Amino acid sequence: MMREILASVSIFDIVFVAIAGFTLLCALAMILFNNIVHSMVAMIFCFLGIAGVYFTMDAGFIGMVQIMVYAGAISVILIFAFMVLMSRDPARSNRYSPRKGSILAGFFASGIIAAMLGYAIIATEFPVSGLPDAEVNQMEVIADLMLGSYVIPFEAAAILLLVAVIGAILLAKGVEKDR
Amino acid sequence: MDLWFTNIANYIVQLLMSWGFPYFWADLILLLIQWMCVLAIVVLDVIILIWLERKAAGFIQMRLGPNRLGPFGIFQTIADAIKLMTKEDIIPNKVDKWIFLTAPLFMIFISVMLYLVLPIGEGLAVVDLDVGLLYFLSLSSLTTICVLMAGWGSNNKWSLMGAMRAVAQMITYEVPLILSLLGIVMITGSLRLSDIVAAQSHVWLIIMQPLALICYFIAATAELNRGPFDMPEAEQELTAGAYTEYTGMRWALFFLAEYTNLVAVSALFVCLFLGGWHGPFLPQWLWIPVKTYVVICVFFWIKWTFPRIRMDHLMSFSWKVLIPLSLLNIVLTGFGIEIFAWVRGL
Numbered sequence: 001m002m003r004e005i006l007a008s009v010s011i012f013d014i015v016f017v018a019i020a021g022f023t024l025l026c027a028l029a030m031i032l033f034n035n036i037v038h039s040m041v042a043m044i045f046c047f048l049g050i051a052g053v054y055f056t057m058d059a060g061f062i063g064m065v066q067i068m069v070y071a072g073a074i075s076v077i078l079i080f081a082f083m084v085l086m087s088r089d090p091a092r093s094n095r096y097s098p099r100k101g102s103i104l105a106g107f108f109a110s111g112i113i114a115a116m117l118g119y120a121i122i123a124t125e126f127p128v129s130g131l132p133d134a135e136v137n138q139m140e141v142i143a144d145l146m147l148g149s150y151v152i153p154f155e156a157a158a159i160l161l162l163v164a165v166i167g168a169i170l171l172a173k174g175v176e177k178d179r
Numbered sequence: 180m181d182l183w184f185t186n187i188a189n190y191i192v193q194l195l196m197s198w199g200f201p202y203f204w205a206d207l208i209l210l211l212i213q214w215m216c217v218l219a220i221v222v223l224d225v226i227i228l229i230w231l232e233r234k235a236a237g238f239i240q241m242r243l244g245p246n247r248l249g250p251f252g253i254f255q256t257i258a259d260a261i262k263l264m265t266k267e268d269i270i271p272n273k274v275d276k277w278i279f280l281t282a283p284l285f286m287i288f289i290s291v292m293l294y295l296v297l298p299i300g301e302g303l304a305v306v307d308l309d310v311g312l313l314y315f316l317s318l319s320s321l322t323t324i325c326v327l328m329a330g331w332g333s334n335n336k337w338s339l340m341g342a343m344r345a346v347a348q349m350i351t352y353e354v355p356l357i358l359s360l361l362g363i364v365m366i367t368g369s370l371r372l373s374d375i376v377a378a379q380s381h382v383w384l385i386i387m388q389p390l391a392l393i394c395y396f397i398a399a400t401a402e403l404n405r406g407p408f409d410m411p412e413a414e415q416e417l418t419a420g421a422y423t424e425y426t427g428m429r430w431a432l433f434f435l436a437e438y439t440n441l442v443a444v445s446a447l448f449v450c451l452f453l454g455g456w457h458g459p460f461l462p463q464w465l466w467i468p469v470k471t472y473v474v475i476c477v478f479f480w481i482k483w484t485f486p487r488i489r490m491d492h493l494m495s496f497s498w499k500v501l502i503p504l505s506l507l508n509i510v511l512t513g514f515g516i517e518i519f520a521w522v523r524g525l
Contacts, residue, residue: 011203037331041278044324064313072320073353076346079327083339090275139310139370 016056023049036094040079047071061139184303213305217294225438229256232479239483266427279332283432286325290439292318297446298373300456300464311372316357323349330421341420345411351497352401358505359394362512363451376455383454390508392452394501399444406482410490445474
């Protein structure tokens with residue numbers, strides 16, 4: 001039995017387990033660290049781990065976008081915001097809430113999310129329609145879908161982001177009064 | 180002569196397989212050897228470049244530069260390196276220890292990783308990724324975090340201010356950097372660096388994309404934190420910016436990473452605009468280093484000629500000039516491709 005299992009394990013499975021374990025460990029560290037800057041660094045490694053999972057699935061383009069957007073840009077902006085806004089001792093900036101109610105609410109919310117995700121994974125069938133074609137250029141497929149069939153949702157999302165950026169600038173700078 | 184290195188690699192793999200290694204492991208060992216070669220190239224380059232930059236600066240400022248150790252002071256860098264390695268590694272009391280200690284290691288690691296996709300010659304990239312250009316850009320965006328870690332971990336106001344300036348500058352200039360390269364991707368239709376170089380066998384992209392070249396060069400200078408955009412470590416006001424608290428080898432690692440990035444960005448510039456390995460007479464793997472050093476010399480020339488630019492000018496220059504210009508370049512390239520296709524169809 002044991003030997004059969006060992007024989008069926010390929011090197012890619014080992015790599016996947018290593019990367020997934022690393023990602024989960026970083027996610028845990030992000031929650032458990034007391035210092036919010038340490039948490040952010042753990043979160044960046046978590047993002048890199050997720051990119052690694054994409055790479056093992058031969059989705060290089062999405063992995064690269066994950067690194068560039070999440071690990072490279074979004075987390076930097078978050079760290080920036082924390083550094084500018086932090087008004088207390090950094091070593092105690094990411095502690096548990098002392099209130100019992102909020103701990104209970106946290107357990108409740110995360111339990112519901114875990115249950116929903118678990119149900120979705122079990123209930124969905126994942127049909128294997130042959131191995132992916134290595135010759136197909138993934139970026140062309142993605143580009144065709146985004147700028148072809150789904151161009152209107154894509155542009156709508158872009159406009160939504162633009163509105164959000166303009167709104168943020170307006171909120172931050174304020175409307176100039178008439179002179 | 181063109182195929183020396185390819186032949187050596189094939190020979191190593193065959194040798195390992197004849198010793199009984201399966202192909203997978205032989206390939207892995209070859210990858211390790213290539214990784215070691217990249218490290219050796221990096222260290223050698225940095226030793227040469229530091230000497231070259233000091234000599235170039237001396238020439239531009241009408242002084243001699245290093246001139247005591249060896250002919251033309253060529254061993255000065257080696258002496259400096261020995262001094263830095265033997266210095267005490269001071270860890271101040273109130274630093275955020277782990278972040279302070281690991282920041283330089285991550286920085287040099289990321290800078291060396293950049294070399295993996297650069298094609299030194301036809302088929303001479305360590306890993307010829309199909310998203311090579313994106314790999315280069317996304318990894319180099321990670322260096323921002325290392326600078327931020329160094330600045331935050333040092334627990335020093337100069338370090339933090341330097342890091343904040345560096346991050347603001349690097350995030351701002353990443354936008355025109357990436358936008359200016361889209362024109363190249365539109366023309367060549369690929370993100371694989373070897374494809375982009377192969378597409379330049381007749382015409383170098385410097386002729387087809389002059390606007391992108393200017394935008395990319397300026398944005399790359401800012402990304403590298405080099406003069407005239409070296410506000411993050413403006414010595415007169417911030418001592419040494421994010422690196423103020425670092426000593427000895429850890430400081431040297433930052434320095435090493437900075438020059439490593441410089442070489443990587445210049446080599447990418449050569450691959451994208453200056454035809455990569457294409458060129459007459461010399462073997463192809465020699466053309467990239469030659470062209471790269473020319474580009475690096477232009478970087479030196481600009482750094483030691485222009486005065487430093489004020490921070491607010493720097494930011495508004497990117498948002499109000501460079502980004503619109505690189506967007507215009509995308510539009511013009513689109514029209515150009517359509518017109519070219521139309522003329523061809525006539």
